[in-house]
Amino acid sequence: MTPDSNWPDYPWLYGRTRAGRERGPGGARALLDLLGRPDAAFESVRVIGTNGKGSTCAMLEAGLLAAGVRVGRFTSPHLQRYEERIRVGGAELAPERTATFIEWAKEQAPDAAFFDLTLALACQVFAQEGVEIAVMEAGVGGASDATAALTDVRAVALTNVALDHVATLGPTLADIARDKAGAARPGVPLLTTATGEALAVVREVAGEVGAPLFTPDTHPDLFAVPYPPRLSGPHQQANAALAAATLRTLGHPEGVEAALNATLPARLERFEAEGKTVWVDGAHNPHAALALAASLPGGADVLLFGGLARKDTAATLEPLLGLAPGRVFTSPGDPATPPEELGARYGGAAVRDVEEALALALARTPPGGTLLVAGSLYLAGAVRGLLDRSGAGR
Template structure:
């Protein structure tokens, strides 16, 4: 056996990382490597990814991909499309980020997460390639590029019929954009986010998202605001790519309850989704448009597969009920567009009713606008500090909320926030939102306690 050296992960635990000659990482070592602070940076650009995938044999070139970019709705739309393809009989990979509870959630095939053993084995291959890059003094990959490489290896090994591939940040310079022309490029709702990296206008951000559109490709886009729509249309013209734009006016919502939503889109067919919130109907319409485009391209995606796929889709952390006594919902809304959609959905589900909120945000987000949007629905708020180096402290957030006239207090942990709500606000609707970096902890705590079943 080759020798091993100590490695200190972000949480301070000492783990063993194997030298690059050895290809037998275990799961803990693999996650520690993929999450190592030295790789945990945001650096748009494709050069390191190109070198890395060259060393790994470019498995992405053999994959049939549906590529998804956008500001909000990427994960939900990807989940819908993936489930539709599975119901159509295709073996389907699904690559998303970030994860809610488990690292392996990010890489799935036919609904099953990559096994810890496969993650460890494939990460060992990626680790070897990174060591070769280091020896050549090449720029090293980021953490997102590393896990994306693992995903490409996995889907090629699994012989997936389709891979539904979500970008990490932007599109044009995102690690996932190393792929050749995909079967479909799908662009979900575009809004202001990551302005320090993507630009400070809607048109600039749309330009980065539209960077996934390739020559002679086929594009499906959510109904965008005019500034973003014009950029997408121009990019399609430049690349001679076809464009199907979702028309939200053709949606007819027939029923909305806590059990799900019934709607039609452009035909007499009625679809059912279990995901809550009007925005999930809009995301479903984007998935339906994608399915109809695939049908025109000759892929066997029946109307029944579309209907069944939408009905079967589950997507944790997006206006999800995780407790019933009191009613506790969680939502990953973390920018003004997402928070605006969350507010609209809460107003429709609970008319004339204010809510108790659990709120935690990252310091680089537009939390002032998020507060302004949600304030009319706030009966009170408990603030927490997400487990991220980029987090805004719960104390600071509580001060900001109180300045805005909200009854707010900071609590030390997720458990304290949930238990306080259970004890003091049993008649309220409780909603946790603000960052995907902590709602997974809310979800895990509530489900572990049996709250999801109303116990």
């Protein structure tokens, strides 16, 4: 097969949306069975939560690698390349593997959903590559997520619960917490840094299911970390504690130090461009935006913001407005919250094209000043690509 503009056929894959399909693990389970149950060939750690899943997965991967484990990592969304979603031994999937799988899916599973297909590809690759433990990030929810189809789950790590995906998981925090806690399995450790009302629901569900529950309050030594993680922001302390506790539960305490030194793109990632500091963060919901605001007490000069229409854009933007007097609004994808509406409501320029919006935001940032980019992981990925292409430093 020769690479060309249609190889791999990403447009076909991206077009397999879940619109109109029933949620849940049924579609993924059918695909995995069609592939010969590759998920039975390795152990899994499911990572669930509203925010912090990607960071926790990166820390777990780094810790398991340092412990000498053959590890796979499945995450979403990707920032710049589809193959970022599937990693073995710390390396991204080769596009050739994606191309081969897409051709198979066109023939054998033409009606399957995108996330189910990507999960199935990850499991197939992990089985073929002799992965011992796979770190598997949930898409949306816990009980209702495709990763609930996985066979051999060794641990479930639940980061936190906040209001997001309310149309899918339920209108209240308790509804969302119940779905996420539904990832619990009898006898399988459920570790969480959730607090308050969400933790009460998690505790109830764990008791009903018969899953041993571990929290920083019940097992402080398990969640202890010797120093702050390399990933920036006070919220990363909880993610680090969860990763450390999960590694110890899996029998790999020797991986904690490497976990704390893990990095992950677009999580308060710093660039230097045109003599200015650019912070790029994927904060895309109110809970994440609050954490981002707390991580930048000094604020910024300009905010470049773009959010998807399906998100609560107003609530996400609110914690960020006080950080920067200058604002540029853009469109990170389709459908996006119209930047013209945001500019008119909150004051600022509206530029739909991300490259043009970044250029304007940088121009409005004073020499030696700071630009903050936030609102969507899709925007973060696009901006990272533009900054890399321009030769921006880190």
